[in-house]
Amino acid sequence: MTEEKPQVHIAIEGPIGVGKTSLAILLSWELNMKAFFEPVETNPYLSDFYADLEGYAFPTQLFFLVQRFRKQLRLQTLKRTRAVVSDFYFQKDLIFADMTLRGRDKDLYDHLIGEMLPWVEEPDLIIYLDAPLSSLMDRIRRRSRKAETLIREDYEEALTQQYHEFFHDFQQAPMIPVDTTFLDFVNREADKKTVLQIVKGALR
Numbered sequence: 001m002t003e004e005k006p007q008v009h010i011a012i013e014g015p016i017g018v019g020k021t022s023l024a025i026l027l028s029w030e031l032n033m034k035a036f037f038e039p040v041e042t043n044p045y046l047s048d049f050y051a052d053l054e055g056y057a058f059p060t061q062l063f064f065l066v067q068r069f070r071k072q073l074r075l076q077t078l079k080r081t082r083a084v085v086s087d088f089y090f091q092k093d094l095i096f097a098d099m100t101l102r103g104r105d106k107d108l109y110d111h112l113i114g115e116m117l118p119w120v121e122e123p124d125l126i127i128y129l130d131a132p133l134s135s136l137m138d139r140i141r142r143r144s145r146k147a148e149t150l151i152r153e154d155y156e157e158a159l160t161q162q163y164h165e166f167f168h169d170f171q172q173a174p175m176i177p178v179d180t181t182f183l184d185f186v187n188r189e190a191d192k193k194t195v196l197q198i199v200k201g202a203l204r
Contacts, residue, residue, distance in 0.1 A: 008033075008203065009079050009121075011089040013167070014129035014180075015160040016151065017140040022186050023129065023195065024087040030196055036075045036086040039067040040145070050150035057100035061109060065093050069116050076121050090120050091172070095162045125202055126175040128167055133157050135181055176202045 010027060012020045021037060028035035040046065049060040068090055075084045097109050131139075136156055140148050167175065178198060185192045 007079050007081065007083040008125070009075060009083075009123040010085045010125045010127060010199070010203075011123035011173075012085065012087050012127045012129065013089045013092055013163075015131075015136055015163050016148070016156060017136040017143070018129040018131050019139070019180055019185070020087040020129060023127065024085050026185060026192065026195070027085045027199065031083065031085075031199075033083040033085040034075075034078055036071050036084060036088075038088045039064070039071070040147075042067075043147075046147040047150060050147060050152075050155075053100060053155065058105040058109075061093075061097055061101060062112075064096070065109070065113060065116075068093055069120075072120055086123070089123065089126055091117075092163075092166065095159070095166050099159065099162055122173040124174065125199075126170075126173050127199065127202075128170075128175055128177045129180050130164075130177060131180045133160060136160065174202070 010033070012023050012027075014020055024035045024037065027033055043060060043063050045056050045060040045063060049056040068088060071086070071088075072090045075086055078084055093113065097106065097113070101109050133153070133156060137151075137153055140151055140156070176198065178195065183191045183195065185195045
């Protein structure tokens with residue numbers, strides 16, 4: 001019996017509003033990959049969290065942690081036979097937890113993610129998207145997700161800085177940075193081709 005050859009997993013990362021989901025959709029279409037998305041729209045605590053960061057940090061984070069873990073296990077199973085792309089890197093969950101959780105909540109979170117991490121495989125490639133704060137806030141406003149209308153600029157700025165620190169000298173998996181300041185790979189064909197060339201080159 002021939003053993004199945006594992007396929008590739010591309011994870012896309014970057015701050016809120018940078019274009020992770022849009023790029024995951026593009027790669028799924030253009031490279032015939034199965035896409036996995038963060039459960040942003042289904043988190044019942046998210047609007048409350050953006051209105052009261054401290055009061056709703058733990059349930060918001062716990063929901064995301066469990067859902068990301070479930071999706072991670074599903075994509076790892078599917079990756080045995082098909083290439084997959086996700087608009088999240090599982091370990092980035094730590095960025096949000098370090099920003100928002102304190103005391104007993106942080107201790108419990110650390111215990112839970114510590115139990116999960118041994119089951120998590122690293123992606124074959126991480127595409128790290130970046131853009132200046134002004135561009136991120138503009139994109140957040142333009143896409144008009146209900147919960148995100150409450151995102152404060154100081155929160156987005158702090159989160160972006162945490163992203164930069166987390167992925168600075170990152171070595172857990174191959175990573176390519178892509179500055180999206182002047183890239184519109186959703187609406188401009190030339191930019192779409194540019195991004196696809198970057199990804200295909202990295203995969204080779």
